[in-house]
Every structure is written in structure tokens, then in C-alpha cells.
Amino acid sequence: MTVKARLTALSVALCLALPLSVPGPATAQGFAGLGAEAESFAVPDPDTEFAFPADHLPHPDYRIEWWYLTANLEAADGTPYGVQWTLFRSARRPGTAPGWQADQLWMGHAALTSAGQHRVAERLGRGGTGQAGVTEAPFEAFIDDWTLRSRAADGADALSSVQLTARGADFAYDLALDATGPLIFQGDDGYSVKSPEGQASYYYSQPFYEVAGTLSLPEGDVAVTGTAWLDREWSSQPLSETQTGWDWFSLNFDSGDKLMGFGLRSTDGSHFTSATWITATGATRPYGDGALSVTPLETADVAGRDIPVRWRVTLPEEGLDITTEPLNPQAWMDTLFPYWEGPISLSGSHPGRGYLEMTGYPPRE
Template sequence: MRRRTLILGAGATLAAGPLRAQGFAGLGETSETFAQPSPDTRLVFPGDHAPHPAFRIEWWYVTANLAAADGTPYGVQWTLFRSALAPDGPTDGWGNPQAWMGHAAVTSETRHLAAERLARGGIGQAGVTVDPFRAAIDDWALEGPSLTDVTMRAAGTDFSYDLRLAAQGPFVLQGDEGYSVKSASGQASHYYSQPFYRAEGTLRLPDGDVEVTGQAWLDREWSSQPLDEGQNGWDWFSLHLDGGEKLMGFRLRGTGPDFTAATWIAADGTPTPYPDGAFGAEPLETARVAGRDVPVVWRVTLPDHGLDVTVRALNPECWMPLAFPYWEGPFMVEGSHSGGGYLEMTGYE
């Protein structure tokens, strides 16, 4: 789903106000005062790269599967979340109702390093502009002449990275022309991706600098209630297959039956969306991570394309020990297809 109940919690923290949690951070709660996604809406670029402040939540989310010159694999995450504390308000000053949160991480086979930033809108600390494109929180930034050609940087106490991302294919609309359904009862978001970035740059790690190249995937999503009240966690997969195809798939878990959806993306960028039940994600092995059992090996299937693969975490210890913790990290793909990708999991207590 791409995904993120995290940001609503960040908004509540920054507002120092109470939040009645549902699921991971309340995104199954009805929100009648905010705008709601519509299947009649058609996304327009570059305009929809900008924030949508009438909606409650939004994110600019990048994951990258990288390798050093000797083949050593790495993963990188860069995320900017926006949460509206109210559906309108002043654009400048502390009365601005937008709260922002940034997450960054670097993963290797033996280390997972993560950092977090929190900010309030209206004071110049965080925000997004389109022409030229810039999404930033403090000195972390995703910026360039347009969202098809950007540099991406972030830093924690023990790592930093500086990467260039250049799109080699089109933006891809998820779901029905960008309208992505998340439950049997009809909760939804507006959702598109750029899964065709070619990435190159430098990771600065405790053992020294590493020059890397690879592939990156951007997800853009906004909504006001993307979960049903009975849903409390998800498993989200993005696959870069060696044949040039891509796959996005998710499983939403809760008190009722799991809800799944997927998009098969051809090498030329043509998307084929799949409804609930077509995509399969079955946990095969778990690891004890941060005091909880987390699936780190999966069987992922999409029979319409003959896909039946094992997804294995590069590093099982990819716990994000931040204000709103979750698991996110790179994986390797083997079976009917080969490649790599990224997995995010929430709701494992």
C-alpha cells in the first residue's frame, strides 16, 4: 500500500495533543472534515508532485537497492511524511496545521542505521515545492530540476548518503488510474510511483565511504482514511526484477480476512493492476527482532505472470527504532524470477 500510518502519530506528537490510536496510528478512524479520495480524480503531473493539504496524510517515499563495485549489497530509505492537524489554516507561522516527519536509513548485511527528524509547517523547516522540485526537512532533501532528476541526501549520527536519482521510465499510476483501494469496505488513497530510477552516489558509513549504484523506487500517496477500522498492519513489497519488470504488492492484516492488491509493471512502464486475492504473500520464516517475531522470508506469488518467488531479507535486523517503530529493509528475490526489492512491515507487536 505505500503505506504509513506513522505520519499521523508524528502530527499528534508535534501538536502535543491526544490521539486515540487505531491500528498503527489511527488511520482507520473516520475523518469527515478532510478531503476524501475519489475514483473520478485524474492525477496530473507535475502538479500532483506537490502537497495536498486538504487531505490528512501524505508521503514522498524512496527506497533504493544498491551495490558497491565489489558487489556488496546495500539498501537506502528516504521518507518525508506530511500530516494535517486540521483541514485548513494559515500557511505561515506556528498556526500552520501541517506537521512533518523524516525517516532515513542505510542497511547492509550486518548493519541497519536509522535516523528521524520532526518539524512543523509554516516556519521554513520542512515542505515541498514543485518547480524546481524540492522536498526537505532541515538539511535532508530530495531536490532537482524536476522529480525525474533529483539528488537525495540525509544524515544520522553514524551515517549519511548523497545519491543522484535519474528516472529511466515513466511515472506509474497504482490501482485504478491512481485510485488505490485498501479494504473491502472501500477505503482508498491516491497513489503513484516512479519505480525506474537509476541511482548512484556515496554512502558514508562508520567503516568509510562506499560508492554505490543501483535502482530506486519512489512512492507518492495521500489520503484521509486509507484503512478500515479493523485493519492494524500491513506487509508491502516492491520488486525490481532482472527482466526489467517491476511489481508492487501489499497485504493488509486485521480482524477480518487479509486484503491484497498489486500492480505488475512492464519494462516499458505499462501497469496492470490486480484486485484483492490475485497477489499472494505467505510468511515462511520469522526472526526475533526488537523483542517480537517478524517474518523475514516470504513466498510471493502473482500467478497471472508466472511469478512464484522467495523473498529473503538482506538483514533480518531492519527494525526502525524511531518514535513510531516498524520494520523496513531490502531483500533478495529468487525462484521463477530473480532480482531485489524492499519490504515494509507494520503491526507486529
């Protein structure tokens, strides 16, 4: 492992900061509330050992953190769906405060994607009021009535079995998730480097969920089954000045193997890539910058922007060469800080399904 000096904030977390300022990638660094006190936030250390269940819980001394869940689902008739559930935490200063004092701000994003429709909901709140937060026993990450609640048996990992609910203006879902594999630690045992300068975050995942549950839609309930993937990340520092956005893939191959891979785009056009190959049994092979390559093949007009909706993803070391297709090219998260997030299908050397997140694509001039 190379100990690179500085960290980068994982940009997604800035979603939380951004709605409080001007939406848009240009202000990724600009959450004004983090002035001088921001310096007192903790920074990730590559030698830290993870400890559970403590590390499933919030780390209020770090500026940003999230519980990020995506699911590829299917109705009994084969109709594919995608579900997203995210709880972001952003701290105005380290530590917590009771009541209305807004030291810890929380944001929830939920989405339900089908081929024809992409439904989105968003919630904001502050810690201390009881409206949003994460509790230990039983484990529950929540904002309003959206919850990620542990159903795990005593002694099992709290996240090995969870119930997931969310509700928007025109949809709701209630899903039972059961893990068939272990937690996966991304990068160097959970220390995930994000830039050539070495900025990093703590990052682990649970990619082995089997899902069963119900989607509630205005036209009626739909019973679904499928797979889900949970990402947990926390960090403190913003993106480097030169990073404008990222393209992030979580892929489930029919073979049972999985891949987490991302490319962080720089203003000079270069990509900083990182990947973790996860075998069906839960063994991991991390790959540093350059091993993974992601290439846009086709763009679509989404919310007045040119968004690459088809990609070529290659990782020669694993013999991977695939093309991704979106279930719904218009999977636009029209939230305060907008981005693209939706289910994809994979063809080529490793067919399968997955999720793609793309941020930092500015509107056309």
C-alpha cells in the same frame, strides 16, 4: 472500476500521526488532534485526473501524504546496501498556516541498511517555519537538510531526475537518481483501493530510477550504484477498525519487469491484497484483491517481536512464484512508530531485488 464508497488511510501515513500519540498499531485510528475538523478533509475521488507538477506537491486538504523512496544499491566490490528516504506529511486541519502554527506536521525517516547494520534517523517539524515542506520551483521535498531535489531539465517531469540526501547520527548519503521510464499509476489509474469496503488513496510511483552516489559512514565514504523506487500517496481517512497492519513489496526483477504488491492484514487473519505488474517498458496490469498471495515462511526475533522475514509471493496470472530473503533481518525502524523496512533479494521464478515494509507486528506478550 468499482466505486467503493469509503476510503482507508494508507497506514504508513499514520506513522506521522502516531508519534504524537501512543506508539503502536492499536492506536492507528487515534490521532486525537483530528477531531471534528477532520471531517472537513478532502477524500480521494476515482474520477480525478492527475496533473503535474501540481500533484508532486503537497495536498494540504488531505490529511496524510508521503514521498517514499527506497533504493537497492551496491558498492564497487559488490557489497549490497539499502537506502530509505521518506517524508511524511500529516495535517491537523486542512490548509496551511504561517510560522509556528502547527497545521501541517512533517516527519522524515532515513535509513541505511547493510548486511550487518541498520542505521536509522528520524526528524520532526512543522510546516510554515521553513524547516520542512515541498517547494515547486525547483521541486524540493525536504526536512532539515534532508532533501529530494529535482535536477530535471526544463520541460521534463520534475521527478525524472532528482538528488537525494539525508544525514543521521552515524551516516549520510548523497545520491543522484535518474528515471529510465515513466510514472506508474497504481490501482485504477492512480486510485488505489485498500480494503474490501473500498477505502482508497491516490497512489503513483516512479520505479525506474538508476542510482549513483556516495554513502558516508564513520569508516569512510562508499561509492554505490543501483536502482530506486519512489512512491507518492495521499489520502485522508484512517484504516478500518479491522486492519492491523500490512506487508508491502516493491520488487525489481532481473527481467526488467517490476511488481508493486501489498497485503493488508485483518484481525480475522485474512489478507486484502493488491498488486500492479509493471513491464520493463512501463505498461501496467493491475490486480485486485486475491490475485496476489503473500505467505510468511519464517519469522525472526526482531525488537521483541516475531517478524516474518522470509516470504513466498505468488501471482499466478503472471507466473510469479518467488521467495524473498532479507539483506538484514534486523532492519527495524526504531522510530517513534516502529516498523520493519529493508532490502530483500528474490529467488524462484523471477530472481531480483526489492524492498519490503512490514507494520503492525505487536511485541510478544
